Amino acid sequence: MPVQVRIPSVLRRQTGGDESVQLEGATLGDILEGLEVRYEGLRGKLRGPRGEIRRFVNIYVNDNDARLLDGSTTPVTDGDEVIIIPAVAGG
Amino acid sequence: MSHVQGLKCRECGAEFPVAPRAICEECFGPLEVTYDYDTLGRTFRPDTIAGRPLSMWRYRELLPVDGADILGREVGGTPLVRADRLARSLGVDELYVKNDAVNFPTLSFKDRVVSVALTKAREFGMTTVGCASTGNLANAVAAQGVRHGFETCILVPEDLEAAKILGTTVYGARLVRVRGDYDQVNRLCSQIADRFGWGIVNVNLRPFYGEGSKTVGYEIAEQLGWRRPASLVSCMAGGSLLTKIGKAFDELQRLGFVDDRPTRLYGAQARGCNPIVAAVQDGSGEIRPVKARTIARSLAIGNPADGYYAARAIRQSGGWAEDVTDGEIVEGIRLLAATEGIFAETAGGVTVAAARKLVATGRLPRHEPIVLVITGNGLKTTDAIAATAPLYPIIEPRLESFEASFAASFASTADASSGSALPGVLPSSGLPAPAAPHSSARTL
Numbered sequence: 402m403p404v405q406v407r408i409p410s411v412l413r414r415q416t417g418g419d420e421s422v423q424l425e426g427a428t429l430g431d432i433l434e435g436l437e438v439r440y441e442g443l444r445g446k447l448r449g450p451r452g453e454i455r456r457f458v459n460i461y462v463n464d465n466d467a468r469l470l471d472g473s474t475t476p477v478t479d480g481d482e483v484i485i486i487p488a489v490a491g492g
Numbered sequence: 493m494s495h496v497q498g499l500k501c502r503e504c505g506a507e508f509p510v511a512p513r514a515i516c517e518e519c520f521g522p523l524e525v526t527y528d529y530d531t532l533g534r535t536f537r538p539d540t541i542a543g544r545p546l547s548m549w550r551y552r553e554l555l556p557v558d559g560a561d562i563l564g565r566e567v568g569g570t571p572l573v574r575a576d577r578l579a580r581s582l583g584v585d586e587l588y589v590k591n592d593a594v595n596f597p598t599l600s601f602k603d604r605v606v607s608v609a610l611t612k613a614r615e616f617g618m619t620t621v622g623c624a625s626t627g628n629l630a631n632a633v634a635a636q637g638v639r640h641g642f643e644t645c646i647l648v649p650e651d652l653e654a655a656k657i658l659g660t661t662v663y664g665a666r667l668v669r670v671r672g673d674y675d676q677v678n679r680l681c682s683q684i685a686d687r688f689g690w691g692i693v694n695v696n697l698r699p700f701y702g703e704g705s706k707t708v709g710y711e712i713a714e715q716l717g718w719r720r721p722a723s724l725v726s727c728m729a730g731g732s733l734l735t736k737i738g739k740a741f742d743e744l745q746r747l748g749f750v751d752d753r754p755t756r757l758y759g760a761q762a763r764g765c766n767p768i769v770a771a772v773q774d775g776s777g778e779i780r781p782v783k784a785r786t787i788a789r790s791l792a793i794g795n796p797a798d799g800y801y802a803a804r805a806i807r808q809s810g811g812w813a814e815d816v817t818d819g820e821i822v823e824g825i826r827l828l829a830a831t832e833g834i835f836a837e838t839a840g841g842v843t844v845a846a847a848r849k850l851v852a853t854g855r856l857p858r859h860e861p862i863v864l865v866i867t868g869n870g871l872k873t874t875d876a877i878a879a880t881a882p883l884y885p886i887i888e889p890r891l892e893s894f895e896a897s898f899a900a901s902f903a904s905t906a907d908a909s910s911g912s913a914l915p916g917v918l919p920s921s922g923l924p925a926p927a928a929p930h931s932s933a934r935t936l
Contacts, residue, residue, distance in 0.1 A: 410686045411515050446520070456778075456800060457503070457520035461679065464672075466795060468781050484679070487515040489522040489797045490695045491624050491678035492730015 404432055406483045415442030429462055430473035432483055447485065448473070459488045494558045495532045499523040499699055502801070510556070512616050512691060514698040522797070523699045525556040533747050538718055545569075548604050548707035554743060555707070556700045557611050563640045564607030566596050568707050572715035572863070577831040578844075582851050586861040588721070589828070590712050592868070593836050597635045598659065599869035600628035600837075601733065605704035606636050606693060612700040613642065613691035620690040621697075622646055624681035626674050626729065626790045627656030628837075628868050633693060634665035645690065647677050653789060655872045673784060675794050694730075702798075705733045709740025712863055713750055720750050722860030723811070725758040725847045727839040727867060728768050729791040731802030734759050737865070738805045756811040758856060759802055760846030762786035762838075763815045768796055771803040772813035779803070787818045787876045788838040790868060812855040816845040822877055824848070825870060835870035843867075 403423040408416050416422070417440075424435040430452060437444040447458050452473050454460055460467040461484040462475050477483065499508040503521030514523055536553050544550035548568025571591050579587035592601040606629070613621050622645035623633045630646045637644040644665040648657070649672060660667050670677045678694075685692040693701045713720055720741050726734045738757055744750045761769045764786030767779050779799040784792035796802070806813055816824065821838055824845030829835050836844070843864050850856035870877075887893040 407683075409682070411517055411520070414517065455520065457515075457522070459679070459795065464676065466675070466781050468795075469783070484683075486679055486682045487520050488795070489515060489520070490682045490685075490698065491674070492694060492732050492793055492797045 403479060404477050404481045404483055406432060406436060407485065409486055411487055412443065412446065412485065415446070416440045426477060428473065429460065429467055429470075429475040429477055429483065432477060433460075433473065457488045459486045460484070461486070494556075495527045495529075495553055496556050496558070497526040497528050500526045512612075512618070512696045514696055522801075525699050525703055527554065527743075529743070529746055536747060538714075538749055548607065548704065548711070551707055551710045554703075554710070554740075555608055556703050557608065558615055561611070561614060562607075563610045563614060564603070564636055567603045567607040568595065568711065570595050570711070572712060573832060573834070575832050575864070578828060581827060581831055582848055584851055584856075584858045584862055588712075588716070588861070588863045589832060589834060590708060590863055590865045591834055592708065593834060593840065593866050593870065597639075598628070598631040599872065600632065601705065601708060601865075601867045602628040602632040603636070604707050605629075605701045606632040608704035609691070609693035609697045609701040610636055610640055610642065612697055613693075614640070616691065618691040619643055620645060620688075621693060622681070622684070622690055623693045624648075624674065624678040624695070626792055627652050627659075627872065628790055629694065630665075630667070631656060631659040631872075634660040634663040634667075638663040638665055642691075645684075647681050647684075649674050649677050649789075651789070653873055653875055655874065659872065673794070674792055675781070675784075678793075678795075698797075702732050702736055705736035706740035706743070708733065708865060709737040710744065712737075712865075713741065713744050716861070716863075718744075718749050720744075720753060720755045721863040722753070723756045723758060723856055723862045724865065725760060725843055725850065725856070725862065726865040727788075727791055727843045727846075728759040728761050728799075728802055728813075729793045729796065729839075731759075731768050731796045731798035731800075733865070733867070735798050735801045735805050738809065754809060757806050757809040758811045758846070758850055759806050759813040760842045761813070761815045762788040762791055762821060762842055763817045764788075765792050765794060766815040767794065768799045768802050769813040769815045771799060772806050777803045777807065786821075786838075787873075788821055788842050789873075790837060790839045791842060812850060814846040814849050814853075814855070816842055816849060820845040820849075822880055825877055828866070829870070834866060836866045837868035837870050837873040838876045839868050840866040840870070841876075 426432045501516035501521045504519045546569035573589045575587045620643040685695040765784035781795035784794040821841035824841035
């Protein structure tokens with residue numbers, strides 16, 4: 402069972418309307434790479450030139466903010482959920 | 493007539509028409525309301541507003557609403573209190589407290605942002621409004637949402653103070669308690685806004701909502717006789733309030749309401765949730781999210797949405813940021829109460845305690861006017877100070893019993909205050925400290 406990735410509405414123009422997608426990989430970086438391969442329009446939106454997660458993007462692996470884990474090197478396994486959410490909310 | 497031009501991304505500058513959206517489709521940056529200041533500057537003057545009612549809406553030309561149907565006309569217009577006794581305690585010359593602990597209707601500055609957000613929700617034709625909240629926003633959305641005929645859906649972390657839960661449900665608002673901290677609640681709320689199309693005030697209505705905070709700055713400047721304070725200290729959770737007060741001061745300068753002497757902005761957080769303070773102090777300006785652990789639950793946002801901008805505004809203004817321990821927060825609450833008769837919630841304790849530290853370390857100049865922004869009411873967070881509240885013995889209803897008790901407490905007060913001219917910070921008895929001259933700068 403691969404990793405499930407949830408895509409926010411603000412990005413669905415790039416995904417042709419897809420709300421979620423299943424991808425394989427060993428790390429969060431693999432998943433994001435897979436996402437960019439499948440949806441070319443997402444390249445550069447989520448990660449900067451050095452692969453770092455962009456300032457205004459929050460990515461969660463299951464319940465945890467990837468910045469509080471190991472960023473792109475955070476390991477993922479089958480059945481995990483990756484949620485992408487614009488960072489500017491709340492407060 | 494509206495002077496709003498549209499929405500503009502703070503990062504890449506992309507422009508969008510006014511709509512319930514908060515995020516730039518190009519770069520995910522936050523959208524900001526832009527105004528036609530040139531046109532506004534020709535007609536909008538201090539005497540334009542002088543005769544208007546005392547509320548945040550006297551500055552409506554600088555708020556992002558279109559029509560005449562304002563929801564919450566009574567919100568704002570809170571006192572700016574000249575705080576001489578607190579000033580003496582901190583060792584500064586001229587100090588004021590902007591007291592949003594008595595805002596209408598729910599006793600926090602969040603009443604301001606909700607008034608703008610709901611006015612906008614009505615303009616957009618929305619019928620359900622909601623929020624992710626650490627408490628004060630929940631109260632404000634509940635009271636004003638219900639009053640103005642919206643369906644409500646308010647999400648809060650499970651461990652919220654009892655007073656803030658009751659202060660939401662009493663209005664009949666729909667409350668959803670979420671197992672998790674604020675950042676988890678906020679994430680869920682973003683997904684809900686995405687799925688249901690409701691007006692979530694701090695998600696898809698956020699560009700408009702945030703503008704309501706500017707009125708704190710407008711009021712302070714007007715109450716000081718159309719001038720800016722040299723320094724301003726505010727607590728920070730998401731970082732929006734301090735950023736917007738800075739924006740308000742900049743707008744007033746641009747429109748010629750105040751001169752060009754700028755304000756140094758100082759931000760305060762709890763030690764147990766200090767991502768913005770850390771970004772200022774380490775010079776990086778980059779926010780590293782934290783897991784929040786503090787009694788100041790209204791400030792417990794570990795991943796602050798406007799943290800980056802708040803840190804930048806502080807650095808550019810020449811100000812600084814400071815954090816304080818939970819013990820110092822309680823001392824701050826007591827100090828403000830014992831000197832100025834103002835009972836602030838934990839967030840206010842953070843502001844007062846941080847100001848004290850900033851003065852002591854020389855970061856906050858003593859001899860220029862300072863404003864402290866108090867954002868919420870102490871009656872909502874009594875559990876934070878209950879454990880350290882003094883216990884008083886019960887006496888018999890006889891004069892001798894009173895005299896014996898009075899003599900005992902007088903003796904303990906005399907001991908405690910000997911050698912110090914400062915008002916008691918932690919009074920061990922109910923006896924009043926010596927009176928001091930006191931004035932109010934409520935000039936509106």
